[in-house]
Amino acid sequence: MAKKQNKPIKEETLETILFNCRNSLRGRAAMTDKRDLLLTLVFLKFIGERFKQQKEKIRHEIVEVQGINDTDFIELQLSRPNQYMQDGVFFLTDETFWDKLILTSPTGMAIAFDTAIKTLDDNEPKLKNALPQQIFTKTALEPGVLKSVVDEINKIDPQKFNDHDLIGRVYEYFLQAFSINADKEEGEFYTPHSIVELIASLIEPFDGTVYDPCCGSGGMFVQAAKFIEAHGGNTKAVNVYGQESEPATYRLAKMNLAIRGISYHLGDRAVSTFSDDQHKELKFDYIMANPPFNLKKYAEYGGFETDPRWQSYGVPPASNANYAWILHILNKLNVSRGIAGFLLANGALDDSDTQGIRKQLIESDKVEAIIVLPRNMFYSTDISVTLWILNNNKKGGPWHGRQLRDRTGEILFIDLRTWNNDIYEKKYVRLSETEIDRVRQIYLDWQTENFAEYAEPELYYAAHRNEIQEKGYSLVPSRYIEFIDRDTEIDYKSALSEMSCKFDELKKRWDANETELINAFKVLGYGKE
Template sequence: MLFPVDNQQFFRELDRRLWNSADQLRSNLDAAVYKHIVLGLVFLKYVSDSFEDRRKELKQQFQDPENDYYLGGDADLLTTELEVRDYYTEKNIFWVPARARWRFLRENAKVAPGEKITLPDETVETFKGLDILLDRAMQAIEDDNPRLKNVLTKDFARLQLDPDKLGRLLDLVAGIPFDHNELKAKDILGHVYEFFLGEFASAEGKQGGQFYTPHSVVTLIVELLEPYSGRVYDPCCGSGGFFVQSEKFIEEHSDNQTFNHKERHKAVEARKRQISVYGQESNPTTWRLAQMNLVIRNIEADIKLGDTLLQDGFPDLKADFVMANPPFNLKDWGGETIRDDRRWEYAVPPAANANFAWMQHMLYHLAPTGRMGLLLSNGSMSSNTNTEGEIRRAIVEADQVECMVALPGQLFTNTQIPACIWVLSKSKAARDGRRDRRGETLFIDAREVGYMKDRVLRDFTKADIERLAETFHNWQRGTGYEDLPGFCKSATLADIAAHDYVLTPGRYVGAEAKERQGEAYEVVMPQLVARLREQFAESARLQGVIEENLVGLGYNE
């Protein structure tokens, strides 16, 4: 959700304070390890707070004579009923076992090892440390919630964390404020979780960035596809960013004028139920992050663990929306073992680069009227290595390329490789307010869009995203669109064929001077080598001429 300016300022200040404080407590732990400690505590705090909010609501209802839940003033019955799981799950509230509740953990966080503590079941035991208490809390949640089996962090004791720093980290998470304007706890904690994912990706470098797609890029792809209802699929879902943003898209684009707050909430929740979510992730650590992220957002999802290209977790799925940011230019992905796979409709993808394996996999899983957004390196738009040019040409000739967006550099924490967005559609026929776009493709050159948010990373503003999405949607609808030299161009299949099926937007929008920046290494390097060899040959020829002249002058050594 895109919040007002004053709320954005609140988030920026909160982000700075939380990260600086958390980083000071990191000690000697690698960011990749520390990440799970911090995010585990954020998860625990969120589910506990949601549980306590529902508990307070129930208590009021149980004590209200006008309410159907009224218990007649029986204190023992009240205590018993407040622990009935069904009262929470009926409202989609995550059930939190008593020994995992934040209040119990905070009450015992400062107890010295060796002292006695009373557990929620009234038994007394010797306190062994906050780390043990947290491990037990996480285990209790997993035992009570099958969806989170083997997902949560239970390494607090094993890592031998400094007790004082762990206690201060608990205080830091406990201190996240919830009383700012119209923001809800879910908004704030969800933002904090997402913020920490991004910061840890940056701290970890290349490996951390493998699972994190910048929020603005995720938002742009979701805004381009408009996933209002249907099946949403991400074959390399990372921490679940596309799923979270799809839910936010529904919230953001629901009509605020039609409903009062309560009715709007019901309408938004009803629309969310029209979305079903499917995903797959090969990295077990990242798969755990996705499960936690989606539970925090109360998003029901079927997320498989495994290598999507080699072990397709949804062989029969046909999705209405497919969104993904697969690893760029993935080599040695095992393609030689599945050359006869039914997903390779256009040609067998190269075993040395998985870009067009991902693309054909996503197209295979696209419903007859489905749309997909795929992030790839710029090389995918022009490379002719092995079968890549053949596949790209076949997809263009099948009229499935709807829009190409060239992105600016420095958007990603893990790579400086220039990237682009492929928007593909199984059908460009007129439908749902969109005109007939058959035989047409929109090219957008966004390499100069955005701003440098620090010395290293570039980002998009809300206005940037709106401009790019609006350009695309105006073109789709046929209203308010016109070609803008240097920015956007609506091209025909004949235009693309004339450019030998190269899809670099700079070739079409009139920015030829920018084109080489976005071309693939495999294309540019041979051209540069050939030119260098020509220059070497010319240099040798001139050297021969000079030698002959020197001999003529009597210098014949």
């Protein structure tokens, strides 16, 4: 008898693991509690992995590099917190170390994890108010359920799931799965990696200060750090500042940045950037942001009409925050060299209520580039959005090793809405590395070359201020980029002749098939002889 072949074991994906967790918690906790519990477990798992890696690095340095084999000396060095903190790694005791926590009996696991959170909150300044307190006892899961979820999270191997932004990806998954705060007015979008990569590639935040006034889960900062590392930069030369109004997301951002050893300043509390700017006196070299689209009810704070952030350009509409975000970002930019890349809904490009502010922005040469992105790039909305680039220095000069020309009075328009070929997860679109490089090259060529006319039909066009004035200060790219009417290229006489020939051929084939069918029925005894 032939030996039965064993079926190959199907490799589990991160999404499979997260679905299993979600399935285990189905009906057992509120949606936000599920999210917080799972993200906290991922966080504890991840800092535990980094702690282990650092421990092995220290051991290797002592034994292999220094040639010291004194067991007591090695153990002493491994127990010193400063040996870990210098690389942004949290020093973990047994009560906070993942590998020890998962050995706890199921009945005591909830208390053990909550105790770990309290210990980290008390002992690590960077984690103060970052982790949800008492989340495990609050959800009151049956011991077996919590144990099954912990076992699933334990399958997440950082080497296997070497993702740009692991916590952000988990967060993105639950935005989709549970529709948490998916209302556009809540603004809790997770910005797709390819969009953040595009922004970073254009503004190049290699040094100085980086700011996000609505930082969400901190994904912008994480991706910017990845971009800096990929281009040989030093992430320690960058100081990160941000603000977030939603308390749970504020905690998540602190977790997300702390897990990677990124130095950050997110203010003392979760609060709206408009009502309480946590970095009021500071200006920044780079700003990256994905503000909530068309945010309403943002102006309900004292002193809105007289807020100094909009005194130079006009008071933005109280019914929609799009231009309030623009003016806030401009207000926070370093006056001599500041550059910003941020997303807004397309309506901001030609809104009649904000024409006066838009005119002032254009006349004062703050707008550098307008890039319309493809549809279906976000989980929470299918609309196409716009990437704005503001620049306080369009007069030219040295910049990151190259010489920029004077772009005064020009704005570069790019329309990427036909770039929707790289589809993932059934319907979502992302920009490929090749496409990001293409946009970056268009932008850099325009910045550095003295083009009298810089354009490619249906893709980009560099417009001069007088053209923009003539179009009522509209920033809609399609009003400047040439559109080719392909209908005028058709030879209708030839096309009709070709269609007629094809129709005649189809008619002949139809008649032949009909004859064959009639003959077949005759053979079977049907029809007349």
